[in-house]
Amino acid sequence: xxxxxxxxxxxxxxxxxxxxxxxxxxxxxxxxxxxxxxxxxxxxxxxxxxxxxxxxxxxxxxxxxxxxxxxxxxxxxxxxxxxxxxxxxxxxxxxxxxxxxxxxxxxxxxxxxxxxxxxxxxxxxxxxxxxxxxxxxxxxxxxxxxxxxxxxxxxxxx
Amino acid sequence: xxxxxxxxxxxxxxxxxxxxxxxxxxxxxxxxxxxxxxxxxxxxxxxxxxxxxxxxxxxxxxxxxxxxxxxxxxxxxxxxxxxxxxxxxxxxxxxxxxxxxxxxxxxxxxxxxxxxxxxxxxxxxxxxxxxxxxxxxxxxxxxxxxxxxxxxxxxxxx
Numbered sequence: 627x628x629x630x631x632x633x634x635x636x637x638x639x640x641x642x643x644x645x646x647x648x649x650x651x652x653x654x655x656x657x658x659x660x661x662x663x664x665x666x667x668x669x670x671x672x673x674x675x676x677x678x679x680x681x682x683x684x685x686x687x688x689x690x691x692x693x694x695x696x697x698x699x700x701x702x703x704x705x706x707x708x709x710x711x712x713x714x715x716x717x718x719x720x721x722x723x724x725x726x727x728x729x730x731x732x733x734x735x736x737x738x739x740x741x742x743x744x745x746x747x748x749x750x751x752x753x754x755x756x757x758x759x760x761x762x763x764x765x766x767x768x769x770x771x772x773x774x775x776x777x778x779x780x781x782x783x784x
Numbered sequence: 785x786x787x788x789x790x791x792x793x794x795x796x797x798x799x800x801x802x803x804x805x806x807x808x809x810x811x812x813x814x815x816x817x818x819x820x821x822x823x824x825x826x827x828x829x830x831x832x833x834x835x836x837x838x839x840x841x842x843x844x845x846x847x848x849x850x851x852x853x854x855x856x857x858x859x860x861x862x863x864x865x866x867x868x869x870x871x872x873x874x875x876x877x878x879x880x881x882x883x884x885x886x887x888x889x890x891x892x893x894x895x896x897x898x899x900x901x902x903x904x905x906x907x908x909x910x911x912x913x914x915x916x917x918x919x920x921x922x923x924x925x926x927x928x929x930x931x932x933x934x935x936x937x938x939x940x941x942x
Binding site: 630650651653654655656657660661662663664665666667668669685686687695697698699700701703704705707710711712716718720746767769 | 813814819821822823824826844857858862865870925
């Protein structure tokens with residue numbers, strides 16, 4: 627298979643940073659059973675160092691799934707109201723999910739940061755079944771429209 | 785883990801049918817390697833019997849991936865401009881992908897149908913690397929907003 631991905635340039639790095647900064651939600655691909663993926667919508671924000679962070683319920687199937695199989699992926703970038711949906715830029719982040727337990731050294735800082743970013747989460751962030759997950763990107767694919775595909779490393783994500 | 789899903793009623797079946805009928809694109813979760821899922825955006829339409837149908841390039845990684853590992857999933861349902869993104873309804877379809885080769889008995893009918901639904905695809909639908917994929921749902925999860933989750937069978941999809 628030919629390599630369709632270009633090396634990133636400043637423009638594609640900037641677009642990637644914009645997509646990540648604007649993202650309020652993502653499609654999370656997770657593993658239900660070996661070679662059986664599923665996908666669901668989750669709310670996300672970024673940590674101060676730019677890593678995707680989600681608050682999810684432990685009652686949801688995807689939470690247990692990524693705890694057991696932390697290799698996962700996020701798709702971010704909305705489709706606009708007009709035109710071909712595939713002309714709108716989007717970003718796939720291959721990630722390793724890290725469960726941030728309440729005993730985690732970063733828990734309090736991330737909880738307070740999440741709450742500041744998503745004030746309405748105060749209604750449930752301290753419920754016993756709620757769980758912060760940090761998604762560490764291992765590789766990223768930016769599709770900026772037809773014929774404009776870039777493969778990025780964690781370093782390119784800044 | 786408690787069962788969060790309710791049995792579908794007429795309202796949830798109707799909403800599911802609307803989401804499918806309106807979908808022009810989906811987040812496709814596919815398997816890159818065992819327990820390593822990825823996710824990308826694809827354009828979709830429905831066949832006359834209501835099955836999701838996509839036209840993809842064989843040069844794309846997800847095309848080779850679903851050919852080798854046909855268990856996959858589609859997430860459909862857009863996020864509106866306003867409000868919490870998780871209040872907007874969305875549908876996860878667990879699917880088995882079927883590659884529709886040009887020698888497939890259904891190829892010509894599906895090609896003509898796709899072309900009628902997506903006239904701009906005439907520019908590339910007959911390129912040798914383009915490939916129709918039909919996604920047969922095996923199970924569906926409708927999330928119609930907080931606390932409104934339904935598990936549906938292929939029969940519920942009509």
